[in-house]
Amino acid sequence: MGNFLTSSSIGKKFVMSISGCFLLLFLIFHMVMNATAVISPEAYNVICAFLGANWYAVAGTAVLALGVLVHFLYALILTFQNWKARGGVKRYAVTKKEDSVSWSSKNMFVLGCIIVVGLIVHLYNFWYNMMFVELVGQHQNAMGFAPTDGASLIMYHFASIVWVIVYLVWFVAIWFHLTHGMWSMMQTVGWNNKIWLKRLKVIANVLSTLIMLGFAVTVIVYYLKSVGFDFFGLISW
Template sequence: MGCFLTNSSLGRKLVMSISGCFLVLFLLFHMAMNVVALIGDGSAYNVICGFLGANWYALVGTAVLALGVLVHFVYAFILTWQNRKARGNVRYAVTVTEKGVDWSSKNMLLLGVIVILGLLLHLTHFWSKMMLVELMGQHANNLGLAPTDGAALIQYTFSQWYNVVLYLVWFAALWLHLNHGVWSMFQTVGWANDTWLPRLKCIAKLVSGLIFLGFAVVAVVFYIKSLCPCC
């Protein structure tokens, strides 16, 4: 049974669907957590950061998450490579976007790559200055902030306009990626029919929109805050 996950096209898709689903759930959680940073002086957010410090459960969570990203990523490349091969050597001279087909659905790899690049940036901005620091047993990162003071780190990162722009691009790519990905994962496990397909697409739009807004609002609000320290 194990092998159909690698040697069958439907099995491979199942892996994409399950790993993708897992990542969506994580994003929802992360987004919810970020929004907390908008509340009050950031101490509530820091409580969560502390809770998710270098504890065993947080580490296991991180490891599983990393694995999920890796699997999703590696499978995406394998699938794309196979799909290009299936397309044949000669390409169409004229191609169009078919009616009712989302641009994002045809460019998931491109969007995925942008998301990964954004993720790397994000990890250097945050993870390396928080959890990594803790793991190394240090009590302050190179910015001189405590690794548990996530709120301050957010404030610092989004006070730089280019970071805000990069993050917004990243979130937009994520938004588009999820726009297709969320309903697609239901389709792949077979949980769709003519009645539910439009509903699932609507749900996908809501979920991806929510995630985008949740993340984007934090970046934008903190940038505005940095412009006028009084507000």
């Protein structure tokens, strides 16, 4: 088998594909977890307590961080190699976008960089004030909440319209990244053909939209709750 996962172009793309698939599965899990916070903040806090500074949650976080690191490092390496292969600084004077080429497919690296910046901000806002606080043995974070009180932390951040806008922009970047990444992942591992290409693109668009809508709904519901909207009694907490 050799070291084709680090030396061959298809091998490197395979690693991108598998790590991307892993991150996608985590994203689905995270979205479902967030959706719980919309239905019941208490239930959400029970999950937060379950996923606190326990060994399995810490191990899971470490594996996840490794997944992000591998995906991003390979993206850096591949982008640089591709830039060199294109001719480096010798570029076309005139370029036009082909009609059938999606914008996201040509901007995956830029979108990925936006996602990473958003991720750092997000880790500071939540992970640092939850799991990290617990790991260093403290019983409350800088906002005065218990580290397992995730619902209060969500309310604290999304009572601010600035954070709402920042997160929604971040979600849009992730949505674009996923719409291409999902079907591209299947193409890279070879699970695609002329018939399935269209189907995979539809599945990618629908799934990306559902995932990112799930995240957006949590942010918007908490913001509207903070300004006193009670959703006609439907969300009564």
